[in-house]
Amino acid sequence: MLEENRHDERYKKVRFGAWVGIIGNILLAAIKAIVGVIADSRALVADAVHSASDVVGSVAVLIGIRAAKMPPDEDHPYGHGKAETVTAIIVAVLLFIVGLEIAINAGKSFFEPIAVPGTVAIYAVIFSIIVKELMFRYKIHLGKKYRSDALITDAWHHRSDVFSSIAALIGIGASIFGGMADIPWLVYADPLAGLFVAVLIIKMAWKLGSEAIHNTLDHVLHEEDTVEMEKMARGVPGVMAVNELLAREHGHYVIVDIKIAVNPHITVEEGHTIGKQVKKKLMEDDYVQDVRIHINPYSEEESDG
Template sequence: MTEKDRFKQAEFAAMVGVAGNIILAIINGVIGVLSDSRALIAEAVHSASDVAGSLAVFVGVRAAKQPPDEDHPYGHGKAESIAAIIVAVLLFLVGFEIGKASFEALFNKIEPPKLLAIYAVLLSIIVKEWMFRYTFKLGKRIKSDAIIVNAHDHRSDVYSSLATLAGIGAAIFGPRFGLDWLVYADPVAGLFVSILVIKLAWKLGAESIHSTLDHVLHEEDVVGLKETVKNITQIKKIDELYAREHGHYVIVDIKISVDPHITVEEGHKIGKQVKQKLMREHENVQNVFVHVNPYSP
């Protein structure tokens, strides 16, 4: 897959998220007001915040595809991780607001929502689950942190909608069977969902920050890179090899030892061969910086 195709698919996935969340926000908001469901109105607010999250992903993907320049010689790949952090922060704030509103509702007299609210929640579950499966599969294939985080955001919405469905269902049918206290199942469900959302936001935010802080691949992840270099016969030893993550690609810093009696030009050719071989045989390697040392037993 070419870089152009990768970014084209990532941008399309982000716009699918924007369109889907706008539609769900409008539907849930209108039906939430008509059916007098606080949980559904919270779902609408959640979907509206997801629009901002998907737009952040879209902007991050657009920025990440810019080629290296004088100020950014390593490229703009980290823009995706930064976008992922923004989504995680938005998710955390929404989770907190939903929890706050649900907690306050427990101390006020409320009326059960209308049956129409259940149909809206069922629609949200179906749409959000499809959006998760599509974006997660795509994010893994194109190795995009931002798209993967956005996919998990969609999955958290499925859990949110399931809890909302349970709360609305209990609030509607409980009083019909003399269980008037079940009318508070709606805000209780909202409180439960907020905890799930906050927990997920914390996890995804921590992972994205870890990737942004010049994280290097672990030893077991660079075995293939080292094997590629070892196949070059002129290299006596690999002194150091670090592969730094920059969003969907990695930058390799490597120190090699060669025969100390060869010419500078010959050493340069060996270093150039290392760079070309790593970039040719490993599609996630975007650039390689080689330092040539004289070999000493």
């Protein structure tokens, strides 16, 4: 019951984080699109499209965390935790596409006449930067606290929006200054900044996507990350050795496969009881979803095998 309540709390918190992203991105996209059209700012309109694309990412996160909450079944005995990691891959791909789109649009702008935008565009961009940075900090905190790959990736999606908006701010500011100082070439600071940000976004998407794919392929925690688990298992009365301990990542939790050695002269029931105590001890860690135990007879010659 305690474990079920813990998972329910995690689901509610992560789901709320996803909804914050959806609602926040819809409002920002609408504000930037309206102001961008009024101020005749291509940079701001493009930034609005970027925010709108974030809505898709946040919806994907919402779907992913709902799927990950489903209990184990006959076809998925280890649970559905990897649904969040798959979602993280999808969001990373969307981020990569957005980066390419920004780069292409910025490149085209070098060969088209660009109008000087209105000053009101600057205020809209500054507002977007502040809101997006707050959303990033909130979601990265939730993602790390509840070990949600999808939420962490979506948080970095928000941070990419901050970079995009900063580039738009530089471009719009330089364009306005160029118009006031009669320096026509400064108008092209906007697409130049856009290209720089596009490279940052693509690089970030590649990094996040690579990490998510790595976690999807039955990644096991490194030996230094399972030291405490092994100590806990060794501390259970009756455990004479831990022959092997593998902790496989399944999204926000791990499944532990452990081989323990016990006195070869005790009964099967006594060995089973020791195994149950090891599982109970390891399950005290919020990160551990399930423990699969194999009991070996202890032998000094084979204690490491």
